[in-house]
Amino acid sequence: MTHFFKRASSAVVITAALLTAIGPAVAQQPYPAQPVRLLVAFAPGGPADIIARIVGQKLNDLWREPVVIENRGGAGGNIAAGAAARAEPNGYTVLVTTSAFAVNPSLSAKAGYSPDEFKTVAVAATTPNLIVGAPNLTASTLREVITSAAKENLTYGTAGVGTTPHLSAEKIFKLNAKANIVHAPFTGAGPALNAVMGGHTPLASVALPAAMELVKGKQVKALAVTSRERMPSLPDVPTARELGLSDDEDATWVAFLVSAKTPQTVIDKLNADVNKVLADASVREQFDRIGFAAVGGSVTDSQNYVRGEITKWGDIIRKLELKQE
Numbered sequence: 001m002t003h004f005f006k007r008a009s010s011a012v013v014i015t016a017a018l019l020t021a022i023g024p025a026v027a028q029q030p031y032p033a034q035p036v037r038l039l040v041a042f043a044p045g046g047p048a049d050i051i052a053r054i055v056g057q058k059l060n061d062l063w064r065e066p067v068v069i070e071n072r073g074g075a076g077g078n079i080a081a082g083a084a085a086r087a088e089p090n091g092y093t094v095l096v097t098t099s100a101f102a103v104n105p106s107l108s109a110k111a112g113y114s115p116d117e118f119k120t121v122a123v124a125a126t127t128p129n130l131i132v133g134a135p136n137l138t139a140s141t142l143r144e145v146i147t148s149a150a151k152e153n154l155t156y157g158t159a160g161v162g163t164t165p166h167l168s169a170e171k172i173f174k175l176n177a178k179a180n181i182v183h184a185p186f187t188g189a190g191p192a193l194n195a196v197m198g199g200h201t202p203l204a205s206v207a208l209p210a211a212m213e214l215v216k217g218k219q220v221k222a223l224a225v226t227s228r229e230r231m232p233s234l235p236d237v238p239t240a241r242e243l244g245l246s247d248d249e250d251a252t253w254v255a256f257l258v259s260a261k262t263p264q265t266v267i268d269k270l271n272a273d274v275n276k277v278l279a280d281a282s283v284r285e286q287f288d289r290i291g292f293a294a295v296g297g298s299v300t301d302s303q304n305y306v307r308g309e310i311t312k313w314g315d316i317i318r319k320l321e322l323k324q325e
Contacts, residue, residue: 156203157192209291
């Protein structure tokens with residue numbers, strides 16, 4: 001019996017030693033060594049989903065490891081962000097989200113995450129917001145719209161409270177122009193634009209991709225874009241800056257983020273590979289086709305950009321005294 005325990009004890013020691021040796025070997029495997037999950041914060045078909053699928057396919061080809069797209073929409077992106085914050089910090093769960101990530105913690109105490117729990121791997125793409133008018137709108141410029149607002153009740157639609165097109169329009173109308181144009185939130189950009197096309201709502205503020213084809217088809221009037229310079233795709237549409245209604249550019253963006261506890265080597269690898277994908281001419285062409293511009297850049301640049309957005313939109317939310325329960 002004593003002999004058995006000695007042998008068993010030796011076996012346990014040997015097994016433990018082997019596991020100790022194997023553990024670091026697995027941990028030291030080049031990233032990625034298993035499927036990577038892109039946790040998309042919104043439903044299929046939206047900007048975050050489209051960008052995730054374009055980039056994810058290229059990463060799949062580059063890594064020879066499966067890249068799994070998992071859409072977990074709800075609560076304006078908060079559900080996916082909360083899940084990503086709680087995931088194992090090993091780089092195998094990557095949050096793909098939009099500007100909502102920077103807005104939500106300032107808008108609601110119930111966001112379910114803190115931006116400090118994340119590091120930005122890369123800002124993949126940006127697009128400006130666009131203010132459009134109904135076909136029967138008598139005003140032909142945004143300046144004329146603001147003048148009209150002093151004489152008649154005007155409303156504008158958006159995809160919802162706290163979206164960057166909403167905050168951008170509030171900044172232009174209320175903070176900068178001091179115009180009383182009332183916000184009418186819809187359940188998405190599509191319904192907001194349908195109301196404008198039908199002449200039920202005079203104005204809408206949406207991300208450029210949502211309205212670009214409608215503008216080209218003259219189904220809505222493009223009044224102003226929130227980019228720094230005029231968009232090559234809409235060269236006749238003035239910027240809010242040149243109209244004297246904004247001193248900054250406002251964008252809707254899509255970014256890739258991971259837990260802040262993720263090893264820096266993994267974050268750097270992810271950043272390098274996402275940048276390789278964003279430099280691909282076919283990817284840039286696909287982005288351009290849907291109204292987005294590829295961005296990329298270092299981890300530091302990406303992190304600083306998102307932090308700047310958190311500060312900027314937080315200040316605007318406080319000035320507008322907006323809160324979402």
